[in-house]
Amino acid sequence: MFYIDNSSCYSGYLIQVLYYLCPMQVTAGQIADLIGGVIDGDETVIVNGPSRIEEGLSGTITFLGNPKYTEYIYTTNASVVLVDKDFTSNKPVNPTLIRVENVYESLAILMEKFNSNITLSPGISKSASVSSDAIIGQNTFIDDFVIIKPGARIGDNTKIYGQVFIGDNVSIGNNVTLYPGVKVYHNCEIGNNTMIHANVVIGSDGFGFARDEEGKYKKIPQTGNVIIEDNVEIGSNTVIDRASIGSTIIKEGVKLDNLIQIAHNVTVGQNTAIAALTAVAGSSEVGSNCMIGGQVGISGHIQIADGTMIQGQSGVTSSVKGPNAKLYGTPAIEFQSYLKSFAYFKKLPEIVQQIRDIQTSFDIFKEKQKTK
Amino acid sequence: MFYIDNSSCYSGYLIQVLYYLCPMQVTAGQIADLIGGVIDGDETVIVNGPSRIEEGLSGTITFLGNPKYTEYIYTTNASVVLVDKDFTSNKPVNPTLIRVENVYESLAILMEKFNSNITLSPGISKSASVSSDAIIGQNTFIDDFVIIKPGARIGDNTKIYGQVFIGDNVSIGNNVTLYPGVKVYHNCEIGNNTMIHANVVIGSDGFGFARDEEGKYKKIPQTGNVIIEDNVEIGSNTVIDRASIGSTIIKEGVKLDNLIQIAHNVTVGQNTAIAALTAVAGSSEVGSNCMIGGQVGISGHIQIADGTMIQGQSGVTSSVKGPNAKLYGTPAIEFQSYLKSFAYFKKLPEIVQQIRDIQTSFDIFKEKQKTK
């Protein structure tokens, strides 16, 4: 569960088509041209809006991504459906199909062309508090009640929404979006094209204490920072702690969902995606291209190999050495093994009864033999 | 665990009685009149303050809600105790009892009569940033450093505390409370009589990406919104993501605890309550009147029937079709079945020993038979 979840309804871009093209209308053929798709049906059919495949109305376009929704392609009244190039129907299909290499990627391409955003005027709000010792790039938007401390450097075309805090000497790249309430502690670095959602905290102190002989904790200062590379997206209310020494590192292309805990000195490898409420404990290294479900726990001081997939709610307590493993359970074991063991776990009452039956029938048998 | 938890100490309203009535005093009879209760004991006994049942002093009122605290009714020095109408004592009880249909509901009624709030003067703080293109209702309070963007519409008698962010075209009803630091992204809708606690995020982007052939993620824009209906309460630091297309919907009367993750395109049905740190993944539909414990995970694209109860830390990975099921475990199974299997899980070392013993005794037996 909680794997990266391209739900069946990512035809969001189509709303944007509407915004831009209405009252103009587009044909199936025009859309196919935009995304390099192949028409299967009437290319002149006119589309004037989007819909979900299960609710599709005539004159709308929708798509089939998740196979769970295949049945709807035979009943939808939508006029156009984006499908995988290899889609085969076992019943007649009414809509015009546009066949593409990768449905979700096509959606993403279309959306890039058509997507709009809330328009922001570049410039610095008079009600922001920006240090005169900070450097602000070109065409950058800084909203009300933002705080930017001395030594901070903000790139070009960056959007900093209201009530964001940017600490001393923070460095932020180009084309970055910080949504309202993001807090970035001193000395942290955020790369280009990164998007950080509301109330995320970057660079708070790692959880490090030394216990004295009375059992009291003494704080171990956390003097490192957080480095977030390019093309990262971070979900709301996620926390990434600064390193005790050195850096906590989120590498290029990483996607973090909401409410995630990344502890001090962790490294998360390129293009790894992590779902909500997962925790990675201190000093662990997560490889690249991993897919980690929601509410997963990863212990401290371990390594997770590239391409590891971890099922939601699993607890990984030791290093995963070979790449592309698939894990489940607490402590986590191989995915299929967990499912097999769990199938027997469910039957434990019957299994125990079976053992008793054997014992009983054996006892009876022995008794009989004796009396023979 | 983590079911809705009316702890034994919800006599909070009584503090309010004190605020309002002191140095005045009320009698047991007057309180019984207010809540339609039946006096069992001295109705003239005077109450001048509240207390917990386990710490009750003479002259105070307390209540018995959770049966775990029953023993204290025989030892408390409190003068008055609210109890269920069917309460039967097996030892002498000193305090005056007020018997009511539903102890907690009576508490709630009393509190509604007596509860006070921090007094807020209606009006818009000069240090708020409110767009001239926003519409603000009557008798509404907008605190310092609030941001309200163009096109937003705020109803009457609504309280918006400091440092809240309200995005473009957001719609907020009447009698709503937004506590400090709440962030509401553009186009979201919040119904009447709804209370949203500090640092909640409503409407951030759903976690949706398409992977290209190089394994890089491309963002799928999330162009829908969040709709929160009337009479909803949402706990601190909870996140509700906007839909990719359409709406993420929190229906009437839903109660969400703190630090919850509601993913894009989820629907949560009427009067469902969810405890802290639970995650509902994308496009799932949770029915009405469900009670969901803390740290539960619900997979994407599934349906949870009305009245389902889910024990804390369970992971629900497939649809729950019949109503009023009770579930436990990861993956979740029927509650009692889980407990039975877990009881045997604890005994697995003994069970395995038992199997070995049978094997051994059978081997010995066979050997003996041979040598006969």
Added chain:
Amino acid sequence: MFYIDNSSCYSGYLIQVLYYLCPMQVTAGQIADLIGGVIDGDETVIVNGPSRIEEGLSGTITFLGNPKYTEYIYTTNASVVLVDKDFTSNKPVNPTLIRVENVYESLAILMEKFNSNITLSPGISKSASVSSDAIIGQNTFIDDFVIIKPGARIGDNTKIYGQVFIGDNVSIGNNVTLYPGVKVYHNCEIGNNTMIHANVVIGSDGFGFARDEEGKYKKIPQTGNVIIEDNVEIGSNTVIDRASIGSTIIKEGVKLDNLIQIAHNVTVGQNTAIAALTAVAGSSEVGSNCMIGGQVGISGHIQIADGTMIQGQSGVTSSVKGPNAKLYGTPAIEFQSYLKSFAYFKKLPEIVQQIRDIQTSFDIFKEKQKTK
């Protein structure tokens, strides 16, 4: 997993040594003097910076805390290593060793001597909104866009970063740090020397509702408060709810990690440490000196004895009566018992096969006996 995790890299203070002493240099002997350590090797070796043990370069100092990193002491090029006084090498060690009673404590002591902070000028920002009915101590720093409501009292030498909200009648001690975006609801109390990280919420309403006969929830007002004693540290985005009546209490020396949920009327005992994403449900009492892993769930209305250790992701559903227990699993049982049972859980397919084999061989045997 997720126990308090003094990762191998807490030589953070050394960076501070650099800041203060560079371009000056210190000798191993000078460092040993500072921390009361014993030199084992060349005391004149010069240190001009810190490094991690696994990456150590000549001229740097590092330390060996976690035994997992012992191998690196034989290969590191660092010039000086802090080690436990009882450390024994089984191969030649090149660096000068400084032997100390407790490596982490020595680090903490050194850091206290050398650590620097971002310098803040005391005083109240003109862009803060501070009630004239609030009392602010000496040498206290109040940053931009902070809100302090009437009746609040703030001690001396306290730092309140930007966008913090302090409600009516809140009391805050001396030497407290509130990082950006912290929200403290009315009537809560925060002790001396306490540090609260960004976007933490203190004192939001507990999750308490009474259900009426139609199944609708009625809010039970939460009229108590939160009391945080001295020397507490609270991680980012953690939430501590106010009591319904009375107080939710975080006792002296408690350390809470990020994204933790502490429900209403909970007490957490002295010097207990809790890792990220853990939830303690309503009215439970956690003892002192407990160590609680990440993503643990503790049910409502139970007691956890002093010194209890709870493994990450465990779910504790009943009171823990004897001190110093170690627990694992959901529902949690004794730690070693869980591991033993889990070892057999993994082998369930083989165990079931074994039962089948016994049954089969017994059946064959019986058949043979018959035919004899």
